Amino acid sequence: MDGNVDVKRGERVVRPPPSPGEGSRLGDWETAYARYREDPEGFWAAVAGELEWFRPWDRVREWRHPYARWFVNGALNITHNCLDRHASGDHRNKVALIWRGEEEGDEQVLTYRQLHREVMRFANALKNLGVGKGDTVCIYMPLVPEQIVAMLACARIGAVHSIVFGGFGASALHARIRDAKAKIIVTADVGYRRGKRVALKTIVDEAVVNAPSVERIIVLRRTRPELELYSELEVDYEECMAAADAFCPPEVMDAEDPLFILYTSGTTGTPKGIVHTCGGYMVGAYYTSQYVFDMRENDVYWCTADPGWITGHSYIVYGPLAAGATVLITETVPDHPDPGVWWRIIEDFGVTIFYTAPTAIRMFMKFGEEWPKRSSLDSLRLIGSVGEPLNPEAFEWYYRVIGGSACPVLDTWWQTETGMHMITTLAGEPMKPGFAGRPIPGVAADVVDREGNPVQPGVGGLLVITEPWPAMMRAVHNNDERYRQYWTTVNGYYTAGDLAVKDEDGYIMVLGRADDxxxxxxxxxxxxxxxxxxxxxxxxxxxxxxxxxxxxxxxxxxxxxxxxxxxxxxxxxxxxxxxxxxxxxxxxxxxxxxxxxxxxxxxxxxxxxxxxxxxxxxxxxxxxxxxxxx
Missing domain, CATH: 3.30.300.30 (ANL, C-terminal domain)
Structure with a gap:
């Protein structure tokens, strides 16, 4: 295909690779996908072998529909792969985390060695408060480095973290604390949003009423003078850190031990607590970060999500850090103090991979092209979207204005339940605005009718995953019936709940939700x-x-x-x-x-x-x- 032309298919544009020869390290999609289909277990074993395990697995996969075990009897700790293996090697002084706050000059940089030490110290702080393997810790914080430290510290000692997005109110927080039976809550006195303080601690005070499982509330105090801590439950974050030892060995975890619970809204009753486990999730998050995002040594990677959502779990914390990336996080919102703030951040830090939501892209379209044009975006080499379908108009604007008509656009489809990317267009492959792309190597997906029969190209149907994958959820917390529904609604396939259509090349367009x-x-x-x-x-x-x-x-x-x-x-x-x-x-x-x-x-x-x-x-x-x- 000529790399200088666009080819029309109906109303959809097929864009050839903007930079031939610089595509994904997986190679072309057809070859990589065929390699996966020839030996699915061998494919995933090779990926898992790029990480470090305390004990090798006996079997790659055990599938007893609808329950899966991956890397059976393998032992690991995800923080060893995210931190220790970098902090003890050539990457120990590589920047792991860059944080920018809302206030001018409010920045923090942590190398892998420094982040490793912070995580070990807070892990010991949790231990000092009686937290052990299998206990649940609720994290309700703004997007600050301490939030990521808290996540990793839980994983370090085998505690299960349940992160609640800082935009949720007291009732939503209370429901999640009670369902998870959280022993500890980690919060902050305030978050900052558009120059205003959001009183998170006040919301926690209301949410812990009638939550008998809560034994302690750890408070990161950001304001001066410091917020006074009254309750016998409340302890100061910095004081906990100061009293903790600096070294904490990683807990040896079975591949199927739970790593976290993340609540996602359901159509009936209380929100669903999606349970992900240590081994398979680690492999899936690492694989997609390394190969779908095509991570390279000098990349500066910025995902604009919050760790309160699955995107933040997989593509701010666990995946990129396992891949040894430099990760940028910021408390800034896209339109404060003006709609140019994010583009200035990209210029300031030389961001090379930018991953955001279609909502943000459409908002920037409304503000006009003048704002991104005020900053140099030449450092970008790959841009992506996540959260909902990227409509063709937004794709075109994003590709042209932000990517300079030179960056691959990764329109990714996946879910809290899947844990990792499932469908996208790999870097270097032809892109079709409106279509997320094809299943990535490692994923078997299709569009089917209600009976599970594949539909013809151009005909709408249900998006399903036909085979298990490592990062799949293992349970819905306290609701096995709801878990089983995912795998028993349509022909034994995982039913995503989305409507989709597939074209003659196998590209999938996600149309929206099939449920409520x-x-x-x-x-x-x-x-x-x-x-x-x-x-x-x-x-x-x-x-x-x-x-x-x-x-x-x-x-x-x-x-x-x-x-x-x-x-x-x-x-x-x-x-x-x-x-x-x-x-x-x-x-x-x-x-x-x-x-x-x-x-x-x-x-x-x-x-x-x-x-x-x-x-x-x-x-x-x-x-x-x-x-x-x-």
Missing amino acids: IIIVAGHNLGTAEVESALVSHEAVAEAAVIGIPDALKGQAVKAFVILRLGHAPSEKLKSDLVYHVRMSIGPIAMPSAIEFVESLPKTRSGKIMRRVLKAQEMGIDPGDISTLEE
Whole structure:
């Protein structure tokens, strides 16, 4: 294919590699994928062999549908691979972590040796508070180096970490603390967002009421004068560090020991606690960081996510550090103090790999090209997106304006449950705006009908993963039935819950959710969680929420509300309900629109048919409504 032309296929552009010969180290996709298909277990064993194990595995994979074990009886510690093997070698003085705060000049740099020492000291601090292997530690912090230190310290001693995004409110935090039975909470007095303080400690104070598992709250005090600690539960982060020994050997972990629980919104009931284990997750996160991102020795890598989401777990912390990368993190938001702040950061630190969300890209499009043009983005060699489908218009702008029409664009599809990238277009392969790409080598994916039969190119269907992979979740915490549903809904395949379409080349376009998940700015919200928050208001008898298109966020929340007797619709009540949801769940869940209604479309069994509401909202045919009560 001529590298200087674009080829049209329908309305989709096929872009040849912008830099022939500089593609992924996996080689071309066809060859690499064929190598995987010839010997899947040998493929993954070779990847795992690039890491260090305390005891080799007996078998690569044990699959008893729907339960998997990977690297059976292998022993390891993920922090040994993220820290020790770099800190004790030639990379000991290589920069591991660069942090920039919101305030001018507020920066911190940690080499691998320094990060290693910080992690060992905090690991001992946790031990001093009685934390041991298998205990759960809840981390509710802003994006500061101490958050990453806390994560790694838990993994160091075999404690299970449960990170809760700092944008969640007290009710959401409380539910996650109780479900995980967290023994320790690590938090900060405040986070900073758009120049304002976010009082995280105040939210924790409310969230720990009626949370009997909590024994201690460790508080990183960032403000001056320091916040006073009153409760017998509360201890100071720096004082804990000062009292701890500097050396902490890594706990020997079985490959199938749990590493973390991460809660993701479900369509019913409480959020789901997705459980990932030490061995397979490490291999998957390392492999995709090293080879999908094509990590090189002098890269400066920046993922703009937060460790409160799976993207931050896999592609800020565990994957890049296992690959020995220099990782940039920042507390800054993309439009404060102005919409040029992120581009200045790329110029200041010479960022080479940039990984962000389609929501951010669309926001930058709104601000215009003048802001990125004020900074030099010549250091970039690879740009990516994550969280939701990257629409063709955003792809084109991102590729041209940010990538200078020279950087491969990695539009990645994966989930909290998958733990690692599953579908994308490898660097150097032709890119198709709107299509995430093909399954990466190591992943078997397809688009099928409800019976599990592959659909023809151009026909919509369900996106499924047909074979297990190392970084797959092992359980839904305290809910085996929900875990089994992932693997038993369609023909024994892992059902992702997304609708998709495949073209004649095997490229997959993800169309959106097939269930009642709303993706707002890349954040998964369960309809049930938002509806529960609304119904907890004294004026609300019943509520249903749907996702509606939003030019900036991808989707926004619209709520349909039935009021209790004695309450009348008003603009004031709408504002009250929006605020109520904000305080219950967090800003990301706030409805952008509320409509007061007399009734909701339901099945005869009482299930709300949200797709009918969505069809009415979009002005389209709702399809089969034979089960509708009226």
